[in-house]
Amino acid sequence: MSTGSGYAPGRARQQQILAEATRAFGRAGFDGVSVQEIAEACGISRQGLLHHFKSKEDLLMALLRQRDEADQELFQGVLRESGSPFRAIVAVVRANAAAPGITAMFTQLAAEAIRPEHPAHDFFHDVYTRIHHDLRATLAQMQREGTLVTTADPEKLASGLIALRDGLALQFFLRSPTQNADEMTDTLETMFSLLIA
Amino acid sequence: MSTGSGYAPGRARQQQILAEATRAFGRAGFDGVSVQEIAEACGISRQGLLHHFKSKEDLLMALLRQRDEADQELFQGVLRESGSPFRAIVAVVRANAAAPGITAMFTQLAAEAIRPEHPAHDFFHDVYTRIHHDLRATLAQMQREGTLVTTADPEKLASGLIALRDGLALQFFLRSPTQNADEMTDTLETMFSLLIA
Structure with a gap:
């Protein structure tokens, strides 16, 4: 479909912009980067970028959705292969620790989005509601099948597993950002094994 | 020590400013409130407030330290009475859930403070380092005395307990801010009982 004009097709260009935005936000934070800088990293003009994403918020939402889809895909893949939602969570945390x-x-962003007026509030509310719902259903099914020993309330257990994931990430950055990310996933695995013993 | 001039002594005025700032930040967030508004709530001028706290950041740091001291006092009190760091954490979370x-x-703020240039970064780094250190020491001592059954690494266990506290607070606000706060403390207690069984 290339026209030979030197313009990348729309979808490839969008992916390039998302990749550069991910790199830039990861380095300087959402507030520390301008649309202009991301456009320059892509070798296009500010107007050229705004043709694909209407605003920096629009770019952020696209990036959040892309990351959520990647997380979901990895989670579901490991869950299918191993039958273990615990291994699936650890796999996602390990993949994210690499960036x-x-x-x-x-x-x-998740903490900022606590405020109902935050542009990503509805996104995070929906994502947290969905992952909690799915995880609770998986745990309840495992209890019915006898593959999960603990009889703890799957509603609370699902909340606890997600809380461990988020709380350990916060500590990783606040206490010892230079530590090996393996320590975080090791701690997560140890906590999971205690919870489901 | 009253001079009868109608001016509250310095320390009483500072406490009033901190109380009004706590109320205002709690309602509208740190960015949603001006020094002027807090001063008005105290019935003093902006300059009058800035005589006690040099800036809004200065006021924030005083408020963070005050809250940390109140949390520490409650934690240590319940720990002394009950001998259980688990009950002490739940007591602090229950007290905070009331506000x-x-x-x-x-x-x-804790999540924003991940950025090393954030004004509260050093504060949160120090607080997290201290509570982790103290909790690890308490858990290790309980293992030596035989009052804690689990042989799990106290380093990881301390990280997990703090992560549950923080992660459940995040979910409380993102998923269901209208739920009864008792559900959060119930979940915390259930997770603790599974971890230390």
């Missing part, structure tokens, strides 16, 4: 700048941005 | 606006502000 600490982005993970730091997500940790900050 | 959801302030707790929301602290949840947001």
Whole structure:
């Protein structure tokens, strides 16, 4: 479909913009980067970028959705293969730990989005409601099938697993950002094994 | 020590300013409130307020330290009485849940403070380092005395307990801010009982 004109097709250009925005936000945070800088990194004009994404908020939402889809895909893949939602959560955390700048941005955004007027509030509300609902259903099914030993309320257990994931990420950045990310996933695995023993 | 001039002594005035700032930040967030508005709530001028606290950031730091001291006092008191760091954490979370606006502000500030250039970065780094250190020491001592059954690494266990506290607060606000705060403390207690069984 190339016209030979030197312009990348729309979808490829969008992916390039998202990749550069991810890199830039990961380095300097959402507020620390301008649309102009992301456009320059892509070798296009500010107007050229705004043709694909109407605003920096629009770009942020596209990036959040892309990251959520990647997380979901990895989670579901590991869950299908291993039958373990615990291994699936650890796999997602391990993948995200490889990009600490982005993970730091997500940790900050989720907390900022507590405010109902925040542009990402509805996104985070929906994502947290969905992952909690799905995880609770998976845990309840495992209890019915006898593959999960603990009889703890799956509603509370799902909340606890998600809380461990988020709370350990926050501590990783606040206490010891230079530590090996393996320590965080090790701690997560140890906590999971205690919870489901 | 009253001079009878109608001016509250310095320390009483500072406490009044901190109380009004706590109320205002809890309602509208740190960015949503001006020094002018807090001064008006205290019945003093902007300059009068700035005589006690040099800036809004200065006021924020005083408020953070005051809250940290109150949390520490409650934690240590319940720990001394009950001998249980788990009950002490739940007591602090329950006390904070009674002021959801302030707790929301602290949840947001801790995540914002991930950035090393944030005015509260050093404060949160120090607080997290201290509570982790103290909790680890308490858990290790309980293991030596045989009052804690689990043989899990106290380093990881301390990280997990703090992560549950922070992660459940985040979910409380993102998923269901209208729910009864008792559900959050119930979940925290259930998770603790599973971890230390």
